[in-house]
Amino acid sequence: MSLIGKEIGEFKVQSFVNNEFKEVTKEGVLGKWAVFFFYPADFTFVCPTELEDLADKYEDFKKIGCEIYSVSCDTHFVHKAWHDVSKTIKKIQYPMLADPTGTLARDFDVMIEENGLAERGSFIINPEGKIVAYEVIAGNVGRNADELFRRVQASQFVAEHGDEVCPAKWKPGAETLKPSLNLVGLL
Template sequence: MLGVRDQFPQFKLQSVVSIEKGKEFAELSSDSFPGKWLVVFFWPMDFTFVCPTEIAEFGRKNGEFTDRDTQVLGVSTDTQFVHLAWRKDHNDLRGLPIPMVADTKRELTTACGILHPEEGVALRATYIVDPQGVIRWASVNDLKVGRNVDEVIRVLDALQTDELCPCNWKDGDATLKVA
């Protein structure tokens, strides 16, 4: 699995960005968001149970990421057409403000080293990537366990201070000073 200090892989993939007719799809790449931080989270597959709870929470918190000059991208190995059908079908996903990226050929998932060996789907991985494309935080959960979006925001805040942040540090808390 790629980890901290690794370069996040280059990609160019189809994505669902809307459910509005004629505006559903866009090709997104690693160059689509210059100068921004990225939070890239992967989920195993569409039309499941844990995944929409996470995706919807990232969507609800999107404004907090935007305030931090950060673009959130959600990725699974399903096609953009399956993503669109799921967004139209699931109440919590209809107004989703973040792209749903289709890694149909499993290229990005494989490059990140997070393809589940038996199931052939993405593990529940999350990456925080700085504006230079360097992974600054990586986390992966088992398929059955959802992640904590507030923790992703907390770590993003800490990374963006570029200072030493102690255990349980939250935005607004004092950072550590080297004596």
């Protein structure tokens, strides 16, 4: 079943951001674009490469009005401990959400119940709190922040220009497509 159009559920979690613990809620997410970036666990192998890639691109996401929320089933204390010992994780300025009960992972349908971990899932959320794009991939394959950024830009463009669609590899300023009326239902 697709999660496109699903409104994210109510939540209240702790986060580690800017060397502080802060509460993050659904209400705090609404009103702007957001990416929920699930990863299996802190102190692992592929995860820090992805989180660093996002950290390097974070200013670009902020410039287009999009907040990044990394999410794992670790506690906010574990996020802090990882931050304190890892040069890579020290670069992160976006909120690292703690989901030790798996509430968010279950709501986004990425919980691996038998392991108590989240799959690698990237979700683009519009300002109304609805999922407009997502991907879930195997735990042994890292994701690319540049491609995720491009997808956020395309999602924003389509939200603003509802009669146009973005082809493969579309970037701002590139040509879009205007589907004919008889093909709109076949997109």
